[in-house]
């Protein structure tokens with residue numbers, strides 16, 4: 001242990017000991033970045049509204065604090081995949097309009113209507129939602145979902161007239177109101193591809209059908225982060241902001257600051273061990289890496305149980321301002337970097353090790369090493385890593 005940790009027993013302020021403990025492993029989340037990102041996007045899309053998409057525990061950033069910060073930053077809607085995710089936000093006291101769109105037979109539709117959640121409806125859910133509304137004696141607010149080409153959820157254009165007829169009957173009965181129409185894009189992160197034009201064209205046709213059927217839509221929405229940033233013609237009345245909320249870019253060749261976005265997550269720990277080894281020392285399971293000469297190895301106490309992708313050998317860890325690739329296999333709890341023969345071990349044992357984020361490399365470098373996308377890297381940081389919320393200043397450890 002380094003001297004700072006040893007001193008913990010005689011520190012004079014509680015902040016210091018909290019700091020020493022809290023650094024063990026942490027995902028530092030900058031809530032001022034979340035607010036900044038909503039503001040930036042609101043400026044881009046105005047007068048369209050911003051729905052902050054906080055599904056999957058806000059892409060790993062923590063749904064409740066992120067949802068609150070997003071609303072403070074100007075988001076007028078929140079979006080979740082599952083009703084259960086949205087109900088947890090309601091239970092935390094968040095009253096902002098909320099939409100959930102991915103349901104099964106087991107979805108608690110009655111609780112959803114009772115909690116004033118708006119519900120995405122692609123087809124079969126319509127009858128279930130109407131029954132729930134009848135049972136809790138509250139009209140449901142629904143957003144019809146049209147499949148404009150993604151091939152996942154959403155009504156096909158072929159089935160859409162029938163869905164509109166059924167919705168119309170329920171609306172006349174007073175069981176529900178169709179307040180929205182939405183769809184999801186397939187390739188908006190590749191702006192050169194033609195399919196987005198086709199999807200937007202189908203969406204416009206679906207809007208005409210809904211309006212011709214006599215519904216008065218409050219919101220039409222199709223744009224995700226890539227379309228927000230590259231397709232003003234997709235903004236309609238509202239945009240659904242996911243990745244950009246967290247300050248990450250959906251485009252291969254554009255960094256977040258090209259759009260005024262700030263990454264909100266920094267993943268960090270401290271080096272758990274430093275030791276001198278001989279040439280030819282094998283490193284981690286499989287012994288796939290052998291040291292070239294005498295060197296110091298640094299032990300990083302984060303592994304795939306914490307959400308580091310096991311495949312990401314070679315991804316950079318930043319220590320004392322320098323990046324070191326992960327050597328050998330990433331294990332469940334830990335991985336290893338080769339610090340070279342020249343270092344002073346006392347400068348490294350206990351030193352801050354940044355996986356990604358401010359002061360270190362970008363999430364994208366880890367995504368590349370893992371053959372995946374930045375969305376997945378942050379979203380999979382596991383519950384074993386404590387989330388630590390700060391305002392603007394990454395290094396500050398205030399509890």
Ligand SMILES: *Cc1c(COP(=O)(O)O)cnc(C)c1O
Nearest residue numbers: 053184224225226240241242243
């Ligand atoms: C996840 C999701 C979004 C957010 O997409 P980003 O690319 O992260 O902005 C928007 N709409 C739907 C339906 C989604 O499932």
